[in-house]
Amino acid sequence: xxxxxxxxxxxxxxxxxxxxxxxxxxxxxxxxxxxxxxxxxxxxxxxxxxxxxxxxxxxxxxxxxxxxxxxxxxxxxxxxxxxxxxxxxxxxxxxxxxxxxxxxxxxxxxxxxxxxxxxxxxxxxxxxxxxxxxxxxxxxxxxxxxxxxxxxxxxxxxxxxxxxxxxxxxxxxxxxxxxxxxxxxxxxxxxxxxxxxxxxxxxxxxxxxxxxxxxxxxxxxxxxxxxxxxxxxxxxxxxxxxxxxxxxxxxxxxxxxxxxxxxxxxxxxxxxxxxxxxxxxxxxxxxxxxxxxxxxxxxxxxxxxxxxxxxxxxxxxxxxxxxxxxxxxxxxxx
Amino acid sequence: xxxxxxxxxxxxxxxxxxxxxxxxxxxxxxxxxxxxxxxxxxxxxxxxxxxxxxxxxxxxxxxxxxxxxxxxxxxxxxxxxxxxxxxxxxxxxxxxxxxxxxxxxxxxxxxxxxxxxxxxxxxxxxxxxxxxxxxxxxxxxxxxxxxxxxxxxxxxxxxxxxxxxxxxxxxxxxxxxxxxxxxxxxxxxxxxxxxxxxxxxxxxxxxxxxxxxxxxxxxxxxxxxxxxxxxxxxxxxxxxxxxxxxxxxxxxxxxxxxxxxxxxxxxxxxxxxxxxxxxxxxxxxxxxxxxxxxxxxxxxxxxxxxxxxxxxxxxxxxxxxxxxxxxxxxxxxx
DNA sequence: TTGAAAGCGCTAACAA
DNA sequence: TTGTTAGCGCTTTCAA
Numbered sequence: 001x002x003x004x005x006x007x008x009x010x011x012x013x014x015x016x017x018x019x020x021x022x023x024x025x026x027x028x029x030x031x032x033x034x035x036x037x038x039x040x041x042x043x044x045x046x047x048x049x050x051x052x053x054x055x056x057x058x059x060x061x062x063x064x065x066x067x068x069x070x071x072x073x074x075x076x077x078x079x080x081x082x083x084x085x086x087x088x089x090x091x092x093x094x095x096x097x098x099x100x101x102x103x104x105x106x107x108x109x110x111x112x113x114x115x116x117x118x119x120x121x122x123x124x125x126x127x128x129x130x131x132x133x134x135x136x137x138x139x140x141x142x143x144x145x146x147x148x149x150x151x152x153x154x155x156x157x158x159x160x161x162x163x164x165x166x167x168x169x170x171x172x173x174x175x176x177x178x179x180x181x182x183x184x185x186x187x188x189x190x191x192x193x194x195x196x197x198x199x200x201x202x203x204x205x206x207x208x209x210x211x212x213x214x215x216x217x218x219x220x221x222x223x224x225x226x227x228x229x230x231x232x233x234x235x236x237x238x239x240x241x242x243x244x245x246x247x248x249x250x251x252x253x254x255x256x257x258x259x260x261x262x263x264x265x266x267x268x269x270x271x272x273x274x275x276x277x278x279x280x281x282x283x284x285x286x287x288x289x290x291x292x293x294x295x296x297x298x299x300x301x302x303x304x305x306x307x308x309x310x311x312x313x314x315x316x317x318x319x320x321x322x323x324x325x326x327x328x329x330x331x332x333x334x
Numbered sequence: 335x336x337x338x339x340x341x342x343x344x345x346x347x348x349x350x351x352x353x354x355x356x357x358x359x360x361x362x363x364x365x366x367x368x369x370x371x372x373x374x375x376x377x378x379x380x381x382x383x384x385x386x387x388x389x390x391x392x393x394x395x396x397x398x399x400x401x402x403x404x405x406x407x408x409x410x411x412x413x414x415x416x417x418x419x420x421x422x423x424x425x426x427x428x429x430x431x432x433x434x435x436x437x438x439x440x441x442x443x444x445x446x447x448x449x450x451x452x453x454x455x456x457x458x459x460x461x462x463x464x465x466x467x468x469x470x471x472x473x474x475x476x477x478x479x480x481x482x483x484x485x486x487x488x489x490x491x492x493x494x495x496x497x498x499x500x501x502x503x504x505x506x507x508x509x510x511x512x513x514x515x516x517x518x519x520x521x522x523x524x525x526x527x528x529x530x531x532x533x534x535x536x537x538x539x540x541x542x543x544x545x546x547x548x549x550x551x552x553x554x555x556x557x558x559x560x561x562x563x564x565x566x567x568x569x570x571x572x573x574x575x576x577x578x579x580x581x582x583x584x585x586x587x588x589x590x591x592x593x594x595x596x597x598x599x600x601x602x603x604x605x606x607x608x609x610x611x612x613x614x615x616x617x618x619x620x621x622x623x624x625x626x627x628x629x630x631x632x633x634x635x636x637x638x639x640x641x642x643x644x645x646x647x648x649x650x651x652x653x654x655x656x657x658x659x660x661x662x663x664x665x666x667x668x
Numbered sequence: 669t670t671g672a673a674a675g676c677g678c679t680a681a682c683a684a
Numbered sequence: 685t686t687g688t689t690a691g692c693g694c695t696t697t698c699a700a
Contacts, residue, residue: 007677018687023679031685053452054391055677058692063388065431065452073413073420074613083408086434090445095452097399098432100420111424118387118399118429226617253617260619279408283560283587285594285619341693352671357695365669389693392676 006049015043026051057119065095066306067115067123067143071103076278077249077295078126081148084299085124092307094121105131112137122306124299125157126150128192144309148302149295151194155319158309160302162324164194167291168202170326171245171273176210178271178333180243183212184236186255187247188224199247199275222251229254233262236270243271243332249278252288256331272331286330294322340383349377360385391453399429400640401449401457401477405437410612411583411629412460415482418633419458426641428455439465446471456640458633459491460484462526478643482636483629485528489653492643494636496658498528501625502536504660505579505607510544512605512667514577517546518570520589521581522558533581533609556585563588567596570604577605577666583612586622590665606665620664628656 008026012019017040024032025040032040043049057063068085070078082098089096097120099111108127112134115123123145125138130152138145138157147159175183185203187195200219207214217239222228229251236244236259246252252274256266264270266286274281274290281288301320308315328334342360346353351370358366359374366374377383391397402419404412416432423430431454433445442461446468449457457479459472464486472479472491481493509517519537521529534553541548551573556562563585570578570593580586586608590600598604600620608615608624615622635654642649662668 009677019678020680020687020689021685024686027679033685036685050447050451052392052677054388054397055692056679057388058386058392058694059677059679061679061692068432072417073407074410074417076408076410079407079413082432083406083434086407086432090433095431095433095448097429098402098416098420099424099429100417113384114429117384226613250613250617257617257619279560279584280614280617283584283591283614284617285591342695343693353694354671354673354696355669358670361695367669370669386693389676390695392678393693393695395676395695 006047008049008051011040011043011047011049014047015040061119062121063119064093065097065118065120066303067112067118067120068096068098069101069108069111069115069123069125069127070098071127072100073098075250076280077276078149080278080295081126081299081302084296084301085148085303086299087296088300088303088307092303094307096124101127103127103129105129105134108134109137112141116141116143122146122310124148124302124306128188128194130193144306146302146306146309149293149298151198153193153197158305158315158318158320160298160305160320160322162291162293162298163321164198165202165205167275167324167326168199168245168247169206170202171291172203172206173209174326174332175243175245175271175273176206176212178243180271181212182215182218182239182241182243183207184218184220184239184241184244186220186222186229186232186244186251188222188251190219190221195247199245203245224248224251226250226254229256230258233258233264237262237264241270244273246272246274249274249276249280249288249290252331253280253284256284256286256288266331267333271333273326274331277327282329289329289332290327292325292327294324297322340381342383342385345374345377345381345383348381349374395453396455397453398427399431399452399454400637401446401452401454402430402432403435403442403445403449403457403459403461404432405461406434407432409584410614411483411610414612414629415460415633415636418630418635419482419637420633421630422634422637422641426637428641430458435461437461437463439463439468442468443471446475450475450477456480456644458482458636458640462522462528464527478640480636480640480643483627483632485532487527487531492639492649492652494632494639494654494656496625496627496632497655498532499536499539501609501658501660502533502579502581503540504536505625506537506540507543508660508666509577509579509605509607510540510546512577514605515546516552516574516576517541518552518554518573518575518578520554520556520563520566520578520585522556522585524553524555529581533579537579558582558585560584560588563590564592567592567598571596571598575604578607580606580608583608583610583614583622583624587614587618590618590620590622600665601667605667607660608665611661616663623663623666624661626659626661628658631656
């Protein structure tokens with residue numbers, strides 16, 4: 001009456017072979033005589049034997065599970081990456097342990113160590129902020145780590161991203177060409193390297209290229225939430241801003257709705273470019289023009305990269321940059 | 335140079351006690367003399383010892399990880415539940431292995447067995463469709479299973495939900511009171527019990543109560559996607575529908591945008607009620623009136639319920655129903 | 669309060 | 685091609 005109690009030993013006995021042989025057929029391994037293999041398989045099916053992955057993990061020192069650290073599953077950007085990660089993971093027979101970090105440095109370190117103690121074979125890390133302490137922990141980790149859609153400025157950790165600087169520069173140039181003078185840069189925390197050193201840099205490069213002078217007052221720092229964006233509308237109007245680059249889709253939706261509710265017409269009176277092309281960006285009205293990132297692929301590629309590292313396969317490039325595009329929808333002029 | 339190789343044996347030797355004693359302090363267990371405990375703790379810190387969770391799992395037959403089966407992380411409804419699940423899980427020192435099923439019956443069974451072979455201590459299942467085969471697998475599982483935001487008609491599996499029937503009935507009644515005659519019921523697949531036996535039932539009950547006759551042509555079955563909703567607009571106009579109950583927020587956004595783009599005014603010419611109150615519902619314009627479900631709590635409560643079952647604690651009710659509300663926003667008349 | 673020792677269910681040499 | 689056997693790193697009786 002007790003469930004799940006048949007072990008490799010039971011099927012060995014039942015099929016009159018040794019445990020080693022059963023283990024071999026289980027792992028599709030080496031040379032087992034077809035007849036033997038068949039016999040064992042029959043017993044396995046008959047007894048409904050399922051290998052115990054924990055025992056296997058202890059003996060082989062491989063758990064076929066990878067840890068995935070994500071700021072918040074509820075964030076569509078990261079959730080999309082996670083989907084790509086899981087699909088490729090399961091394609092390669094890995095499971096993923098998902099852990100939310102809220103982008104909190106302490107929590108990130110805590111869950112990292114927790115994952116490591118579970119003996120994951122590798123880790124995919126996502127996060128807007130990567131502290132120096134975290135990098136130190138990465139270094140001492142015995143499991144390989146890949147960053148997905150996340151920036152480590154030191155460049156020491158393998159990662160998959162797009163060129164955020166170029167993408168923002170492209171958007172900004174378009175806005176300039178639409179003869180906008182006052183172009184805002186609305187981002188999440190400027191403590192985050194991705195915003196401060198990459199996106200903002202693209203914005204400045206575009207300005208410089210067209211001899212626009214950089215104006216501090218055009219930089220708006222937020223917590224990336226819809227609400228923060230919504231509340232920003234008044235400030236934007238007061239500063240007579242005419243266009244904006246926004247680094248997060250929910251934030252952009254907030255900015256747009258706030259502006260619209262204040263009687264501003266998008267895109268005629270105010271143009272908006274957003275960054276992630278999540279589903280949301282085409283569900284709002286007007287639809288948001290955006291950098292189009294291959295979100296699913298960023299996740300998928302980073303997981304694929306991780307499998308290569310875990311198997312000691314040769315790697316072409318540690319820092320992978322995927323292609324992006326700029327998609328004109330209805331929040332910018334043509 | 336090799337990382338992570340210190341075992342319980344090493345700290346035992348170093349602190350001049352037995353492995354058993356180290357194990358005891360590790361587990362905050364029974365009686366260890368404070369001085370001994372301190373001594374061991376010091377060595378643990380000094381050596382940076384981290385217990386190997388796999389070995390622990392094999393010996394104790396507990397992995398402190400639970401499996402979470404989700405249709406798609408990218409779906410904000412389920413992602414919100416997942417967030418609640420993970421928070422409570424980590425509060426109780428569990429990790430979650432997340433597996434996407436795409437609501438595909440074969441895949442559901444596959445990932446379930448995969449999770450079971452990983453010796454998870456329990457499982458939280460989310461899905462719109464629960465096949466009979468799946469219920470059979472649930473029964474034979476040695477790990478307890480709890481459904482979150484998901485309906486098993488047999489009522490044999492513990493679950494956490496809201497009363498979908500009543501909620502839809504409430505919405506429908508409001509629509510009727512706004513003197514709408516032609517009220518559509520727009521749902522995902524009617525093969526899904528939650529739609530066919532619960533939500534549709536609420537719709538019919540409301541109709542009956544007000545002596546409206548049920549009309550087949552007012553029932554629209556979709557795949558729950560934004561696109562399907564968008565494309566539905568024409569049909570809705572042709573059938574002269576004046577209001578709709580929609581069972582999914584993305585779907586509702588699609589319906590609304592489709593209608594709006596066809597020149598229909600929401601809510602004056604067409605009223606819409608949606609079902610999940612995800613963030614999306616207030617980012618679209620007009621904002622969607624909705625059933626307000628405690629999404630995070632549904633996940634949290636189901637995880638809490640699972641911890642109780644895993645610890646053999648007494649359970650008050652196997653089928654818990656959380657409260658819901660109806661929130662009037664701008665897609666319905668006041 | 670502590671220690672000795674037997675597993676947990678499997679993999680992986682090493683032999684045969 | 686198959687079997688024997690020693691672990692993997694921990695928990696948990698049972699004794700002391």
